[in-house]
Amino acid sequence: MSVSRRQIIKLASSFVAGAAVFGVQKRGTAIDLQSWQRKAIAKRPMQSHNKWVEKILNSDGTINWQMYTYVANNYNRRDIIDYRLGPDYNFYHSSSENIPKLWGATNDGFIGNCSTVKAGSSIGNSDWFAMSGQLIFSPDSTAPSEYQPGVMRARNGSIYLFAGASPEYCFDMRVQWTPDAGNYYNTNPDVAVQQQSWKKASGGSVPAPPIATVRTKASAGVTGFLLFTNGLIGATGTGNDGYIGCCSNPLPYPFVRLPKGKVPTSGAITPNNEFLLVTVWDTVNRKGQVAVIAIKGFVVTSNNLYLWGFPNWPTIEKMKILGYVDLPFAAPTAIQTSIDMPSNSGRGHGDNYFMDLNSQAERDTWYNWSGSFYKKTARCGYAVVISRAENRAAFIDLQPLLQYYRKMYFTTQANYDQTKNEGAAFDRWPYTFSHAPEQKPKVVSTIVVNKPTAVAAGLPWCTMYWRDRNHVFQENAYIATMDGELRIYKVGNLMTTAPAGTIGQPFKIVKIGKNPTNIDYGRGGEVGNDLFVNCRGDKTIYYLYYDGRIHARLRDARLQDPVYVAVSSNGRDKYNSPILSIMDFRGKQVVNYRYQNDVPEALRTPVGNPPGTSVFEYGYATPLPGQPFMFTSAEVI
Known part of the structure; x- marks a missing residue:
């Protein structure tokens, strides 16, 4: 071109x-x-030709094991990332459409009284808010050295409130990774990948870029995780969070490493950060698996108490691989999870400040769910895993794992005493599956789905704004397919303590765009059970309600190759700006949009679209020397 x-x-x-x-x-x-x-x-970069093939399949549809190993070992290489993301716009369209350019309130990314922020001056006693996390991208070979690791700690934008000013707000709509007067903690590259412990575990240098970034879909996601092709899986943060690079006596960034031949391909964290689930291509034994990793984290509302498998926020101390769940297919490509009790950060609460599990009364309170909101652990839940190449989805029952931890912590003193004997060995707490097999999650249902590309697992109510707080969302699992369908399933007893059953046919199928590459929801978005689906094949982002009704579609001439949508928000006092951050892979840019939901009680932004236009509003396009493909964030504390 x-x-x-x-x-x-x-x-x-x-x-x-x-x-x-x-x-x-x-x-x-x-x-x-x-x-x-x-x-x-x-x-x-030139657009690709309209050719795309499933690289790991033979002509008869069986797995080509040589290509399977090649793709796994190069999962972070640019051409393989492109393959992972599936067919682009040109695959489906012989000619370009005339997509209009969305209206925007700003050309430079600033809205309101922003002179102080633009000048880089001290913001004094102003109120401030931002969300931050890991933005990963395939760096250009000519990019400056600081970009070569392919992961930065970026913010989604910022809001500042200046008391007595007119107007009193400043919205910064730019995705940024360089510090400013309010956001000192942003770094490029991310601090975690510069740790000597990570480099030593990787044999000298950490593979670049990561293959994925993982963060909870619930509201307590300061700690995120990075997955690498060499099997390294490590925790990182948002900045200003208690980890190295933040404050006095900071925590190191913990990590584990999978055995050689096991390559991570995607991940999901249970909503309260209790367990990390990572899909694996096992190139030695030629099978797909889910690695189950226990997390030792800061128990919510406690006095600096760290325990394994508990709802935790904001930091974690350790990780341990418990074992692997074999899948009924070899090439898992995406995973998502839900449980029956998503917590939150608990900021401002002290329910567990004097927590002592040596007390039978305390253990009974936790076990029976008879205490406060913050004295509960999940009793049941599930994970849904897909294989695009093999046209399958598997549902995994997490109840054995969750109930085992409840038994060990909350029943007898003898059981609880065992949890005090911690260590890396298989027979030290937390026990591995080989030592305590009763805890191992089980695949309970496998269904046929034609080229599944993205998944979502509905949550119980866990954010400020929520549609129909009647628990319907937590009953639903969502699977998007390459041919442009969003299939919605009932998960039945997987979200109850009753024995799990099979998953039937979808109760609803919604027509969306071609090749949906991810679904975002929950967490930092305005309405936690609204869904946003990025469709690479049509350059369209769909905004749906949890029941599958399409609320709006985002299309903009600025977007060349959208591959990932991340929902977040920036809000303080009466002002709020819900945000969609779009990773434009071939466009080499991250594009922010503001949007308006239709929940009456939600906070409103001070400016918006002209009457009669889209619910979306262009914010700013940030260029970078590489091709972005994933971004997760959480509120900076």
């Missing part, structure tokens, strides 16, 4: 608008572009 001089000038102007993102220095009134930015302007 040739680039005209006019296009180059247009692209250059967009880079100038965002040049401060990369620390470009002003010279007089002009901004000097760095060399990699000038090259990026002149050499925007």
